[in-house]
Structure formats: C-alpha cells, structure tokens
Amino acid sequence: MRLDKFLAESAIGRRKIVRTYIKKGLVKVNGNVITEPAVDINEHSDIIEYLNEKVIHKGKVYYMFNKPAGCITATKDNVHKTVFDYFDKNMSGVFHVGRLDKDTEGLLLFTNDGEFEHKVMYPEKHVDKTYFFWALGCLSEENKRQLEEGVYIGQGKILTKPAKIDIYKSGVYKEFKDEIPIDDLENKDCQPVISGYLTISEGQKHQVKRMLKAVGCYVIYLKRISIGDLMLDESLEKGNYRNLTEAEIKKIFK
Structure with missing residues (x-):
C-alpha cells in the first residue's frame, strides 16, 4: 500500500494533506523519515509514525447521514452548527462527499476515500442525485422540457446538463400547507405551489x-x-448516521 493512502485511511487527513506532511519529513516508516508519498509500505507489519506517534490503520470508512436543515456542510464554524457536530466519534481524516445547503435536508455521504469522492461528485462520472422539492410557482410542459434539456443559471451563462423532472403535486398553498415541512408562509394561501423530483448529474452551487x-x-x-x-434510509432519523454496506456502495455506481 502507498504511504499516503495508508495515512489517509488512518484518519490523519485527506490524501493531498498527508502528502504535504510526508514531504515535510513528519512521517517515519520503521524509524526512518520518509519524504516520498508514493513509497510502498506493508500496512500489516511496518511501523508508521506521524509526529512520533504510531499510526493505527483504520481502513476506508463510508457513512450515510440524514442531514437536518439548519446546519452547514463544513468541518467547523464559529457561528453555525455543522454536520460534523452530529458525529459521536473521531472523524479526523473523514470528509463530506459534496455538500448540501444549510436549509437543505437529506442524504449526505462521508468517507476517507478520495477516489470514492471523485467517482461520486465529478460530472463526467454521471452519478445521478435526486432531490424532492416544494416550490412557489408552477411548471408548464415547456418549463419541464427546458429543465430536462438544460437551463442557463447565473450571470456566467452556465448551461446545466440534461436533467429529469417528475411532478408530484401542484395546486395552491392552502391545499398542501399541512404537507409542506416548513413553517407556515404568511399571506400565501392562494399562492401556486408545486412539488416534485429533480434528478441531476452534477453539483453546481445551489x-x-x-x-x-x-x-x-x-x-x-x-x-x-x-x-x-x-436511497436515503428513511428509518434514519434526522441528524443520525450509519455505516454503508458494500451492497449500498455498489448501488451508488449502478
């Protein structure tokens, strides 16, 4: 196993970070300082030290987290609660795969496997992400066609990749106010609302x-x-997490 991979899987840090540690001479293999991240080591018999402390190999970890609204997808923050505040274990070296907005709920993955993150998040890998939404407004057949073929978002004239839209319900707010999981919206009873599922294969901001x-x-x-x-495990309460099974990991990549 490569030394940098060993350290990344041992909760020392992301692979890019541990390469820096190695090049700075902070890592020893069997008592010898090693400055080459690509050096092969035996994870079972070699003694690896970081800052003169023996490193225990944890292996790759994969977590499913049901993110609640109100927390931010970050390692730490001086003002807001972060997704990492919900974990009751050492998450050093573990990172979130992509991100969800503060007010967005649902499926968020965590891992210490950089290759896994790359395969999930990069648009050329074409891993679909599906979102359920409630929105003020309505969607015509033309609007749905535009979403499915790609729309321009932002001042930079960014054309989104083809998407899939499925409408669940549409009408006015007062018809569905008990179903929409947010606080009541004042003076919106007659406002058109629509809900549905939007599937995308990329992850631009918002x-x-x-x-x-x-x-x-x-x-x-x-x-x-x-x-x-x-799919998000709906038996997993908001703010809770669990390990992914091998079968679930395979489902991500179909």
Whole structure:
C-alpha cells in the first residue's frame, strides 16, 4: 500500500494533506523519515509514525447521514452548527462527499476515500442525485422540457446538463400547507405551489434552486433522497448516521 493512502485511511487527513506532511519529513516508516508519498509500505507489519506517534490503520470508512436543515456542510464554524457536530466519534481524516445547503435536508455521504469522492461528485462520472422539492410557482410542459434539456443559471451563462423532472403535486398553498415541512408562509394561501423530483448529474452551487428559479419557481423546501441507486434510509432519523454496506456502495455506481 502507498504511504499516503495508508495515512489517509488512518484518519490523519485527506490524501493531498498527508502528502504535504510526508514531504515535510513528519512521517517515519520503521524509524526512518520518509519524504516520498508514493513509497510502498506493508500496512500489516511496518511501523508508521506521524509526529512520533504510531499510526493505527483504520481502513476506508463510508457513512450515510440524514442531514437536518439548519446546519452547514463544513468541518467547523464559529457561528453555525455543522454536520460534523452530529458525529459521536473521531472523524479526523473523514470528509463530506459534496455538500448540501444549510436549509437543505437529506442524504449526505462521508468517507476517507478520495477516489470514492471523485467517482461520486465529478460530472463526467454521471452519478445521478435526486432531490424532492416544494416550490412557489408552477411548471408548464415547456418549463419541464427546458429543465430536462438544460437551463442557463447565473450571470456566467452556465448551461446545466440534461436533467429529469417528475411532478408530484401542484395546486395552491392552502391545499398542501399541512404537507409542506416548513413553517407556515404568511399571506400565501392562494399562492401556486408545486412539488416534485429533480434528478441531476452534477453539483453546481445551489443548482436545484437556481434551475427552478430559471423557470419561475422559488424553492421553499429541498431534500436529497438518493445518490445513484442508493436511497436515503428513511428509518434514519434526522441528524443520525450509519455505516454503508458494500451492497449500498455498489448501488451508488449502478
């Protein structure tokens, strides 16, 4: 196993970070300082030290987390609660795979496997992410066609990749106010509302909200329900997490 991979899987830090540690001479293998990240080591018999402390190999970890609204996707923050505040174990070296907005709920993955993160998040890998939404407004057949073929979002004229839209319910707010999981909106009883599922294969900032805004809808509730064929475990309460099984990891990549 490569030395940098060993350290990344041992909660020392992301692979890019541990390469820096190695080059600075902070890592020893069997008592000898090693400055080459690509050096092969035996993870079972070699003694690896970082800052003169023996490193225990943890292996790769993969977690499913049901993110609640109100926390930010970050390691730490001086003002807001972060997703890491919900974990009751040492998460050193573990990072979130992509991110969800502060007010967005649902499926968020964590790992210490950089290759896994790359395969999940990069657009050329075409891993679908599906979101359930409630929005103020309505969608015509033309609007739906635009979303599915790609819409321009932002001042930079960014055209989104083809998406899939499925409408769940539409009408006026007062018809669905008991179903929409947010605080009551004042003076919105006669406001048109729509809910549905939007599936995208990329992850631009605020993308779902920006796509729907581009066709005249304002998102008031958003929840990611799946990545690839991996569905959020609805028995997992908001703010809770669990390990992914091997079968679930395979579902992500179909």
